[in-house]
Amino acid sequence: MESCLICSTEISPFIDFGKMPLGNGFLLPEQYEQEYFFSMRVGFCPVCGMVQLLEQPDRERMFHDNYAFFSGTSRYMAVHFREFAEGVMERYLAEPDPFVVEMGSNDGIMLQNFAAAGMRHLGVEPSGNVAQVAREKGINTVTEFFGADLARRIVAENGQADAFLAANVMCHIPYLHTIVEGIDLLLKPSGVVIFEDPYLGDVVEKTSYDQIYDEHTFLFCTASVSYLFARYGFEVIDVEPQVTHGGSMRYVLCRKGMRPVSPAVPRQLEKERAMGLHLPETYDRFRKKCEESRDRLISLLRELKAQGKRVVGYGATSKSTTITNYCGITPDLVEFVSDTTPIKQGKFSPGAHIPVRPYEEFVSSYPDYALLFAWNHAREIMEKEEAFRASGGKWIVYVPEVGVLE
Numbered sequence: 001m002e003s004c005l006i007c008s009t010e011i012s013p014f015i016d017f018g019k020m021p022l023g024n025g026f027l028l029p030e031q032y033e034q035e036y037f038f039s040m041r042v043g044f045c046p047v048c049g050m051v052q053l054l055e056q057p058d059r060e061r062m063f064h065d066n067y068a069f070f071s072g073t074s075r076y077m078a079v080h081f082r083e084f085a086e087g088v089m090e091r092y093l094a095e096p097d098p099f100v101v102e103m104g105s106n107d108g109i110m111l112q113n114f115a116a117a118g119m120r121h122l123g124v125e126p127s128g129n130v131a132q133v134a135r136e137k138g139i140n141t142v143t144e145f146f147g148a149d150l151a152r153r154i155v156a157e158n159g160q161a162d163a164f165l166a167a168n169v170m171c172h173i174p175y176l177h178t179i180v181e182g183i184d185l186l187l188k189p190s191g192v193v194i195f196e197d198p199y200l201g202d203v204v205e206k207t208s209y210d211q212i213y214d215e216h217t218f219l220f221c222t223a224s225v226s227y228l229f230a231r232y233g234f235e236v237i238d239v240e241p242q243v244t245h246g247g248s249m250r251y252v253l254c255r256k257g258m259r260p261v262s263p264a265v266p267r268q269l270e271k272e273r274a275m276g277l278h279l280p281e282t283y284d285r286f287r288k289k290c291e292e293s294r295d296r297l298i299s300l301l302r303e304l305k306a307q308g309k310r311v312v313g314y315g316a317t318s319k320s321t322t323i324t325n326y327c328g329i330t331p332d333l334v335e336f337v338s339d340t341t342p343i344k345q346g347k348f349s350p351g352a353h354i355p356v357r358p359y360e361e362f363v364s365s366y367p368d369y370a371l372l373f374a375w376n377h378a379r380e381i382m383e384k385e386e387a388f389r390a391s392g393g394k395w396i397v398y399v400p401e402v403g404v405l406e
Contacts, residue, residue, distance in 0.1 A: 002054040004045040005174050005217070006228055013041035013054055014283040015209075015290060017326050021350035022057060023213035023318030028347055035351070040322075042212055044283045049224040051200055051283070053217050056174050076380045078109060080244055081167065084196075085113035088163055092192045092252075093119070098162040101154065101186060103146045103179075104169030108134030115139050122154060147175075151182035160188040166195035168245060174217045180232045193234065193253040200224075201275055202247025204282065206400040207289045209326075210319035211246065221277050222268045225251050238262040246376035246399065294327045296402040301333040301371075310367035311396070313337035314381065315374025316344045316356045323373065323398070324352035331355065334371055338362035363387075369404070371396045 001010040020040035027035060041054045093100070100114050105123025107130045114121040115138060123141035125131040134141045144150055154161070164183050173179055183193055198211045200219040211219065218224075226236050237259050238252040249268075276282040304311055313320065316339035323329065329352055336355040339345060344356045362370075366388055372395050374381060382395075389395075395405040 002043060004043075004048060004050060005052055006050045006176065006224070007045060007048040009045050009047040011043040011045050011054075013043050014280070015287040016041045017212070017322065020214065020325055021321060023215055023321040023350065025321075025350040026316065026344045026347040026356060027350065029353075032353065037351070038214065040212070040214070044280060046278070046280060048227040049221060049278055050228075051219040051224075053174075053212070053214075056217050057214050076377060077244070080242075081110035082113050084165075084167070084250075085110050088165065088194060089114070089117060089119075092194070093162055095162060095190075099158055099160070100163045100165060101161045102165040102167075104166055104172070105134060105139070105141060106130050108137050108139035108141065110165065110167060111139050111141075112137055120158065122158065124150065146182055147178045148182045148185055151186040154186060160191065161186050162188055162191050164191065164193045168197055168248075170195045171197040171218045171220060172215045176218075176228060177231075180229060180234075184232050184234075187255075189255060190258055191254065192237075192259075193229075194250065196242055196244070196248045196250035198245050199241070199247050199249040200277060201249075201272060204275065204277065204286050206247065207286070207293050208246050208399045209286075209290045209293070210317075210322045210399075213318050213322045215318060220249065220251075221272050222249070222251070222265065223272055223278065225253075226269075229253050230256075235261065236265050239264050239268045244376070290326075293398060293402055297323075297396075297398050298327045298329065298333075300396065300402060300404075301329060304369060305333055309369055310335055311369045311371055312362060312367040313354065314362070314370045314372050314395075315339060315377070316341065316349060317373050319376075320373035321350045321352075324349060324354065329354070335367065336361070337373065338370075366391045366393050368392075369394050369396050375399050 001012050004011050017040040019037040021035055021037050038057050039055050043054050044051050099120040101122050102111050103124045105111050105125045111121050111123050121140055123134055123139055124146045125141055126145045128143050131141045131143045164187055197220050200221040203211045203219055222239055233255055234253045235256045236251055236253050240250040242248040242250055311334050313334045316337045331354045334354050336357045338359050339356050340359045345358050347356050397403055
């Protein structure tokens with residue numbers, strides 16, 4: 001039994017993925033012997049409703065000067081974050097000279113929109129390499145982890161913030177109480193918290209278990225977010241489903257009673273109860289579906305190998321680490337993984353040690369099948385790769401079902 005990270009209730013795992021490497025831990029052969037693994041077990045707390053990892057690596061292992069994820073590499077995400085920023089400016093920044101803080105601001109893909117509008121802003125990004133990219137674009141960025149101490153310094157130097165933003169970041173942090181304490185110090189009385197993360201309901205519905213990896217400590221739903229923030233005097237005032245990352249939810253919160261609550265909030269809470277997100281048996285069913293998906297995918301890959309077909313992975317994502325290691329996918333089944341991120345090219349995938357090669361190698365000699373690890377960007381990828389399909393290439397997918405797209 002382990003203690004819930006939110007309410008300290010004793011909980012036990014409903015699924016054990018076994019020993020798992022770091023999702024973004026792409027490495028060279030000389031690093032294999034020192035490769036880090038942790039026990040990736042996931043539990044559900046029946047009191048606060050939080051789904052969570054029961055063990056997570058130290059944050060310094062995951063977020064550092066060689067962090068291998070740059071948001072700006074996706075044209076689709078650039079549009080998404082521009083629209084996110086525009087919505088915040090239109091709805092929540094009516095006061096003169098507003099100040100916006102973003103936690104986990106990465107390469108500045110969202111804050112650049114506030115900077116372009118001449119608004120005061122600050123990015124908090126602990127990974128030095130991506131923070132430097134943001135600074136080179138003229139975006140005010142500090143390379144630190146957010147918490148109460150940093151919040152006090154920010155307020156001393158800039159005054160309180162009108163909005164605190166985060167995108168695909170809040171779910172990474174096991175010590176959320178420290179984060180919310182910092183937010184409470186940082187925000188003006190009328191300030192808003194707006195963050196989005198992969199949504200638990202989508203993960204359960206689609207059996208997208210690759211959303212579970214070392215960086216994703218939590219899978220949120222409206223009920224669990226409400227429980228956490230209520231302890232600090234905040235309430236959820238709006239929720240907005242997003243298609244990003246295979247299904248996300250954007251939560252808007254403020255201090256209780258300061259702004260009206262949208263009808264979308266009680267509707268979403270009711271939907272979550274209808275889905276059974278508050279029931280332990282829901283997660284038992286989810287585990288069984290994960291096991292079935294794993295078995296079908298590995299069987300398909302072995303069948304294609306027996307037929308002499310070439311299979312190449314598409315997108316060296318963090319999520320692919322869960323898939324390759326849980327399913328037992330090895331280099332004899334997937335020849336290499338194609339990726340456009342230079343820092344990953346020439347390295348090998350975490351745990352499974354599948355070569356990661358430049359995108360140009362995918363194009364120069366199309367495989368028979370491409371295993372779509374970056375399935376959450378499927379629309380953007382399918383538009384880009386019409387020539388692959390025209391050449392006779394086929395896509396292997398595993399969300400929501402394992403299959404081949406003809």
